[in-house]
Amino acid sequence: MLIDIVVHDGLDELDALGPLEVLRNAGKVGADLMTRLVTRRPQAMVLGSNGLRLLPEAIAAAMAHAGSDMVLAVAQSPAASTPPRRCEAFPTRSSPTR
Numbered sequence: 001m002l003i004d005i006v007v008h009d010g011l012d013e014l015d016a017l018g019p020l021e022v023l024r025n026a027g028k029v030g031a032d033l034m035t036r037l038v039t040r041r042p043q044a045m046v047l048g049s050n051g052l053r054l055l056p057e058a059i060a061a062a063m064a065h066a067g068s069d070m071v072l073a074v075a076q077s078p079a080a081s082t083p084p085r086r087c088e089a090f091p092t093r094s095s096p097t098r
Contacts, residue, residue, distance in 0.1 A: 004038045004068040006060050013048035015074045 003023055007016050016037065023035040036057040039046060046054040060071070 001033050001069040003033060003035045003070045003072060004058070004060065005035065005072045005074065007037050007039060007046045007054055007056060007074060009043075009047050010049050011046070011074050013050055013052045013054075016048075016054070019072055 005016050005020055020035055020037065023033050027033040027035065037046075037054055038058045038060045039056045040060045042059055043056060046056060048054065
């Protein structure tokens, strides 16, 4: 299963890096998971709200053709927006039930 985490300037870094670490570690111990950081537009580097620089691995616009199974969309940092923070995950296509 390929999981894309969409990142953007101003994100709270832990909102992306926490799930990235958990999912990549699950893949290392045998889970059928691959996880990558992606952006919505071409962008060589993403700057987090605390100054951490992230290097995305792909562009989300192209992801529909890349076959990702799930997308994790990270909300903006509370310092950058007034709505409450949240993280949403949704499947990009039907996957068989196990």
